[in-house]
Amino acid sequence: MGHFPYNVRSEFSEVSIVKRATRFIVISIFLFIPGISAYAQDIQSLEDEAVAWLQELIRTDTINPPGNESRAVDFYARIFEAEGIEYETAESAPGRGNIWARLKGGDEPGLILLQHTDVVPADEEFWTIPPLSGDIRDGYILGRGARDMKGLGITQLATFLSLHRSGQPLNRDVIFLATADEEAGGYFGVGWLIENRPEIFAGAGFLLNEGGGGSSEDGEIVFSTEVTQKVPVWLRLHAVDIPGHGSSPRPDSSVTRIVRALNTILDNPFPPRAIGPVATYFQSLSVTMDDEWGPAYADISRAIQDPAFVEKLHAARAGHHSLIRDTCSMTRMEGSSKINVIPPEAWAELDCRVLPDKPAEQFIAEMRDLVAPTGVEVEVIMAFTPAISETNTRLFQAIERVTGELYPGSRVLPSVSTGFTDSHFTRDLGIISYGFNPLITESGEHTGVHGNDEQVRESAFRQAIGDYYAVVRNVVYD
Ligand SMILES: [Zn+2]
Numbered sequence: 001m002g003h004f005p006y007n008v009r010s011e012f013s014e015v016s017i018v019k020r021a022t023r024f025i026v027i028s029i030f031l032f033i034p035g036i037s038a039y040a041q042d043i044q045s046l047e048d049e050a051v052a053w054l055q056e057l058i059r060t061d062t063i064n065p066p067g068n069e070s071r072a073v074d075f076y077a078r079i080f081e082a083e084g085i086e087y088e089t090a091e092s093a094p095g096r097g098n099i100w101a102r103l104k105g106g107d108e109p110g111l112i113l114l115q116h117t118d119v120v121p122a123d124e125e126f127w128t129i130p131p132l133s134g135d136i137r138d139g140y141i142l143g144r145g146a147r148d149m150k151g152l153g154i155t156q157l158a159t160f161l162s163l164h165r166s167g168q169p170l171n172r173d174v175i176f177l178a179t180a181d182e183e184a185g186g187y188f189g190v191g192w193l194i195e196n197r198p199e200i201f202a203g204a205g206f207l208l209n210e211g212g213g214g215s216s217e218d219g220e221i222v223f224s225t226e227v228t229q230k231v232p233v234w235l236r237l238h239a240v241d242i243p244g245h246g247s248s249p250r251p252d253s254s255v256t257r258i259v260r261a262l263n264t265i266l267d268n269p270f271p272p273r274a275i276g277p278v279a280t281y282f283q284s285l286s287v288t289m290d291d292e293w294g295p296a297y298a299d300i301s302r303a304i305q306d307p308a309f310v311e312k313l314h315a316a317r318a319g320h321h322s323l324i325r326d327t328c329s330m331t332r333m334e335g336s337s338k339i340n341v342i343p344p345e346a347w348a349e350l351d352c353r354v355l356p357d358k359p360a361e362q363f364i365a366e367m368r369d370l371v372a373p374t375g376v377e378v379e380v381i382m383a384f385t386p387a388i389s390e391t392n393t394r395l396f397q398a399i400e401r402v403t404g405e406l407y408p409g410s411r412v413l414p415s416v417s418t419g420f421t422d423s424h425f426t427r428d429l430g431i432i433s434y435g436f437n438p439l440i441t442e443s444g445e446h447t448g449v450h451g452n453d454e455q456v457r458e459s460a461f462r463q464a465i466g467d468y469y470a471v472v473r474n475v476v477y478d
Contacts, residue, residue, distance in 0.1 A: 046158055046469075047462040051141065053079070054154045054461070055134035057117075058143035064118035067188065069180035070097030072117035076178055079157070085164055087176075092192040096180040100200050103163055105170025109205020111395070111475060112175045112431070113160060115153035116182030116189060116210075116422060119145040126452040140455040148449045149210040151456045151464075152437050153178060156208070159469045163476065170476045175204065182422050185382065190422040194429065204431050206395045206475070211421045211435020214403075214410075217443035220288055221410035223403050225396070226435025228277050228388040229417040229424060230322070230353040233360050234381040235367065237261050237348045239374075246340035252375075254346035255335040261376040262330060262348055268370060270326040272304040275357045277388060277416050278323045284413045300324065322418045326363060328352040349381070353418060356386035384420065387427035389434060398474040399436055406438075406467055438467035 060071045073089050076099050080087045087101035122131030122144045129135065133143040145151070160176045177200060179189035193200055211226035239257035242250060274282070279300050286297035296303035303309050304324050314321040328350045336343035354363045360383040368378045391414050400412045415435075423433040439460050441447060448454035 058134035073097035073099040092188040096188040100177045103174045105172045108172035110173035112207040113156040114209045146456040190425045207433040214440035224415040231386045233352040233383045236379040243344040244342045261371040261374040272325040274301040439464040
């Protein structure tokens with residue numbers, strides 16, 4: 001396990017001070033700020049503000065369910081009022097608040113900085129600290145949301161306020177947007193706002209959201225930038241048949257139909273396929289891989305033609321395996337409520353994730369055909385529309401250029417996420433949406449995202465404040 005000197009902020013390390021100074025100079029050149037030391041001071045105090053804001057936001061209980069995101073709206077509203085920034089708010093349901101603010105700029109397509117303010121629940125029993133702590137221990141800021149995504153949310157706030165404070169004319173509108181409910185699907189957040197406050201998104205061409213991040217391994221720094229994601233298609237298999245007594249089973253029942261349908265799905269795994277963004281992603285990953293995996297990742301389209309490789313990938317790297325095929329996880333099922341009663345109805349639920357080159361309707365039709373012989377019905381609980389954000393854009397180039405200057409030798413990796421974020425909503429609107437966060441995580445570092453003891457290294461968080469600002473400046477000033 002290696003580390004990168006920029007991440008080491010030991011005051012006793014001369015090397016890190018030199019590196020840090022070099023970084024300020026590089027950023028300063030980027031930002032065309034004449035006084036390097038003045039900039040260093042500004043960024044230092046901005047970082048101090050950001051750490052305090054993040055602590056306060058973590059302590060603001062927005063665990064979803066139930067959400068209570070209006071508390072986060074109050075938090076941001078207080079800051080905007082103090083800064084003299086106009087903002088608007090809207091509740092999609094009682095307590096489910098959303099807030100947005102706009103810095104007016106020129107005619108270029110607007111840039112939205114999107115965050116969700118809700119967090120997932122935390123099982124206190126497995127935490128070594130109170131989940132809403134917000135305290136700093138051993139150099140880490142602790143608590144639910146430190147990473148997903150109150151940390152990035154505050155990073156966006158710091159950039160937004162810096163643009164406002166600098167007063168320089170922008171080439172485009174920049175929109176700060178903090179929303180409810182992402183962790184439960186976003187229907188009380190971005191989904192609701194698109195229907196009820198469409199003016200927020202009008203004229204926007206770019207959006208930055210969660211879903212990306214920096215990682216450092218053996219001195220190699222990579223910034224994964226999410227450009228598309230697998231599409232969730234949540235299905236319920238439903239069977240109805242003649243009920244009866246458990247002592248005299250008929251050849252078919254609602255339960256046996258469900259079991260046959262599930263077996264059919266298990267016996268017919270979706271054929272592997274390498275879509276363009278996945279092939280590019282694997283190819284980039286191959287650069288630093290050993291001989292066991294490198295050659296296969298370099299040409300994943302060819303590698304997946306070998307069933308033995310697909311099996312090996314599935315066993316060793318389930319996350320990567322799910323990027324080369326559609327998948328269905330069997331997660332819930334129900335039959336009778338009594339052991340000796342054959343029920344009239346039975347059901348099972350499937351969490352399917354489809355690669356974004358296939359329309360959900362087509363996938364659903366294929367599933368219906370597959371299980372038709374079992375007499376089971378396929379109901380759709382939820383299905384999104386697939387979309388991929390292209391990378392030959394000014395925003396993507398800015399991410400590449402700025403991170404390349406700040407971290408010489410680093411790489412930007414357009415990536416495909418197996419999970420989903422609110423970006424699918426905005427990609428549907430035609431807004432180029434990237435999951436990006438310059439925060440660098442060391443290999444093996446504990447993150448606790450959706451798990452226990454969620455935390456972010458304070459030094460990495462501070463560093464991301466200036467780096468995010470540098471990327472956005474590159475896009476909003478000509
Ligand atoms: Zn999140």
